Amino acid sequence: ETVLTQSPGTLSLSPGDRATLSCRASQSVSSNYLAWYQQKPGQAPRLLISGASSRATGIPSRFTGSGSGTDFTLTINRLEPEDFAVYYCQQYGSSHTFGQGTRLDIK
Amino acid sequence: EVQLVESGGVVVQPGGSLRLSCVASGFTFDDYAMHWVRQAPGKGLEWVSLITWAGGRTDYADSVKGRFTISRDNSKNSLFLQMNSLRPEDTAVYYCARDMGDYGDQFFDHWGQGTLVTVSS
Numbered sequence: 001e002t003v004l005t006q007s008p009g010t011l012s013l014s015p016g017d018r019a020t021l022s023c024r025a026s027q028s029v030s031s032n033y034l035a036w037y038q039q040k041p042g043q044a045p046r047l048l049i050s051g052a053s054s055r056a057t058g059i060p061s062r063f064t065g066s067g068s069g070t071d072f073t074l075t076i077n078r079l080e081p082e083d084f085a086v087y088y089c090q091q092y093g094s095s096h097t098f099g100q101g102t103r104l105d106i107k
Numbered sequence: 108e109v110q111l112v113e114s115g116g117v118v119v120q121p122g123g124s125l126r127l128s129c130v131a132s133g134f135t136f137d138d139y140a141m142h143w144v145r146q147a148p149g150k151g152l153e154w155v156s157l158i159t160w161a162g163g164r165t166d167y168a169d170s171v172k173g174r175f176t177i178s179r180d181n182s183k184n185s186l187f188l189q190m191n192s193l194r195p196e197d198t199a200v201y202y203c204a205r206d207m208g209d210y211g212d213q214f215f216d217h218w219g220q221g222t223l224v225t226v227s228s
Contacts, residue, residue, distance in 0.1 A: 035214040037152075044202055044218035045152065056216065088152055092214055095166065096142070096154040 002027050002091050004099035012107040019076040021102045023089035028069045030093030036065055036074045039101075040085045048087075049074065081106075109133040109217045111203050116222030123193050123226070129186040129203030129219055137161065137181040140211035143188050145199035146221075155201070156188065157211035164211065171197075193226045200224075 003026040013019055023034065032052040037045035047056045049065035052072055062077040076083055084106050089099040115127040129141070143155040156167045156177040165177050176189040186203050200221040207213035 033212075033214075037215075039152075044220055045215075046218070047214060047216050050207070050214040050216075090152075090154075090214065092212060096157070098152040098154065101151045 002029065002094050002097050004089055004091055004097055006087075006089060006099035006102045008102060009100075010103045010105060012105045013079055014107045015079050015081055017079050017107075019074075019079055019083070019104055021074040021076075021087055021104075023067075023072040023074070023099050025070045025072070025091060029072075029091045032068050033091060033093035034065075034067070034072050035090045035092065036063075037088045037090065038083075038085050039088065045088065076104075079104075109205065111205065111217060111219035113201065113203050113219045113222040116201065116224045118225045118227060119193055120228050121193060121195060121226055125190045125193065125224060127188040127190065127201055127203075127222060127224070131184045131186070131203075131205070134205075136179075136184040138209060140206035140209050140213075141179060141186045142204045142206060142211065142215060143177060143186075144202045144204055144215070144218075145197075145224075146202070147196075147199045150199075153199075157206070158186070159211050160209035166211065190224070193224075195226050198224060198226050 007022045034052045036049040039045045053065045064075045110132045113129045142157045158177045174192045178187045202221045203219045204215035205217040
C-alpha cells in the first residue's frame with residue numbers, strides 16, 4: 001500500500017499569503033496519479049487538482065499542483081478567506097489512498 | 108448538474124448490518140465507476156470500496172474486506188453498500204463519489220454530501 005504523508009499538519013497564515021502544502025508518498029506514484037481535494041467543515045471534499053498538476057473545472061488559477069514520483073506540492077497564492085480549509089492528497093496509481101490532511105488556518 | 112445523494116445512515120449496534128444507498132442524477136450513470144469513501148468523526152478520508160461501470164470488478168479496503176459488499180443497479184442510477192458485522196470503528200460519514208473513468212482507477216470528480224453511520228450499543 002502506498003502511504004501518503006502530508007506536512008505540515010496545520011498551517012497558520014493570513015489572507016494574501018502564499019501556502020505551500022506537501023504530500024510525500026512511500027513509493028513512486030504511478031503516472032503521477034496524484035489528486036488534491038479541499039474540504040470545508042460540514043461539506044464534502046471538492047476536487048482541486050488531478051494528475052499532480054491539472055486544475056479541475058472552475059478552480060481558480062491561484063491553486064497550483066506540482067511534483068512527481070514521491071514528492072508533490074500544492075501551492076495556493078494570495079490566500080483568500082474562502083481558502084481556509086483542510087486539504088487532502090490522494091494517490092490513485094495503485095488502488096486509492098489519502099494523506100492525513102493539512103489544516104490551513106487563519107493566523 | 109451532477110448530483111449524488113446518499114441515504115441509509117442510522118445508529119446500529121455492534122455486529123449489526125446496514126445498507127447504504129446513493130442515487131445519482133445529471134449524468135449517464137453507467138458510464139462511470141463509483142466509490143465509497145468514509146470519514147470518521149474529526150478524522151481524515153479513508154477509501155472504502157469501488158465498483159466498475161458494469162459491476163464486473165469490485166475492490167475493498169482491507170479494513171472492510173469480507174464484511175462490506177458494494178453493488179449497483181444501473182437501471183435505477185443507484186449505488187449500494189451492504190455493511191455487515193459492523194464495529195464501532197466503522198462509525199463515520201460515508202460518501203459516494205464518482206470516478207472520472209469507468210474502471211475505478213481515476214480520481215473522484217464529484218462527491219455526495221454523505222450519510223452518517225454510528226455503530227454503538
